[in-house]
Amino acid sequence: MKTKIFEVGLLDQYHIYIPEHIYKSFAKAKLSRVKVMASFQSKTIEFYAAVKKDKNTDDYRIMFGKRLQKELGVLQNDYFEMQLFKDESKYGVDIPEELEEVFKSDSEAFTVFETLTAGKKRSIIYAISRFKNSQTRIDKALIVCENLKRGHVNPYTILKPQF
Numbered sequence: 001m002k003t004k005i006f007e008v009g010l011l012d013q014y015h016i017y018i019p020e021h022i023y024k025s026f027a028k029a030k031l032s033r034v035k036v037m038a039s040f041q042s043k044t045i046e047f048y049a050a051v052k053k054d055k056n057t058d059d060y061r062i063m064f065g066k067r068l069q070k071e072l073g074v075l076q077n078d079y080f081e082m083q084l085f086k087d088e089s090k091y092g093v094d095i096p097e098e099l100e101e102v103f104k105s106d107s108e109a110f111t112v113f114e115t116l117t118a119g120k121k122r123s124i125i126y127a128i129s130r131f132k133n134s135q136t137r138i139d140k141a142l143i144v145c146e147n148l149k150r151g152h153v154n155p156y157t158i159l160k161p162q163f
Helices: 020-028 066-072 097-105 107-115 118-129 134-149
Strands: 006-009 015-018 033-040 043-053 060-063 079-086
Touching: 006 015, 015 020, 020 043, 020 060, 020 079, 033 066, 043 066, 097 107, 097 118, 097 134, 107 134, 118 134
Parallel strands: none
Antiparallel strands: 006 079, 015 060, 033 043, 033 079, 043 060
């Protein structure tokens, strides 16, 4: 399932407006998470997003924070192309290879991870993904595993060694 390519601009500082007629088939299927492909000039980025319905209208919006704006190279008044796809990922976000490998070697931590809510899983994955260095992602994944086994599941503190 995917939409046609459509033109968008920033609704405000952090959101993109998705017209109701564009999102209608996703809404009927009760899909609240999508994979997004956005293009501006010669750049294209892909990311996952939660789609929220505007309480005052029948339209929808997604978060499009400063990091994504900078990565795509758009400013407040720019218009760019976007296409939405059904989110086929297991967690609603791509899991870093390093975290996946650490989970393969630590089944106990992976079992605890699988009991968490979808949002907590995504938060942990995002926390690992933000590190650019592969070795740092491995080190942080090992800390996450140890914390999960100790019962520490708070995504805000899970990257810190717990004693």
